[in-house]
Amino acid sequence: MAISVDPADTSANLRTKKGYTFPFLSDPKAEVIRRYDLLHPAGSPEGHDIARPAEFLVDRSGVVRWENFTEDIRVRPRADQLLAAARSLP
């Protein structure tokens, strides 16, 4: 599932446009983003607070089993990398 500071209607548009079926959650005040220490102050091109890109694979007990913090916004994990991480879980 995807989280960003975008409001619900922006995420709904993106979700429909791309045909995604997984949930998109809105964190407009970046409260959860801060709780996860992922805040990128003034990180958007216009200078708004946003999340830095990060991915966490969380098991049913809420424990992180795999995570990824890119060091370059142009570089994100590929689908096959994410699937490999998911398949490695028992």
Next chain:
Amino acid sequence: MVDCAAMTENSARRPNSALWLGLLLAVLGVLSNGLTFLGFPASIVPWISLVLPVVGLAFVLLGLWRAFAQPTAYKGKIAGTIVAILSLVFLTAAVAYFWGARKLPHSAGAPAVGQRVPDFTLPDSSGQPVSLSQLFAAPPGGVAPKAILLVFYRGYW
């Protein structure tokens, strides 16, 4: 015997291809940042976006040198000067963007592997509040997921 001097004077000066190749490479370097959107392997894009403008500027400087040092053989003193300035601008932009794209916070306090993540409840795209524990529930007629992938993204798309 061949009269080289006469031949040089009489033949037209060559177009300065190094200049234009260099400019092309510099422009391609700036455009290469969009390669990730075309499904290109993302991890080499940052390096391509730097290497292309640097190599481009090298060609431009070669072309500029040819235009000024061998003016009877090569055209392009004025075009070369303009292209050199443009290529410098593109290289500066490429370096600035490279630096900015990698200026990310350390996030040292983010949940580590083996740690439990903070729970949360946030509205989904239809405005309904959704909690992390709810996401682990089985969907109607389906199986409960064994794991959830949380993807935090920049937004503002």
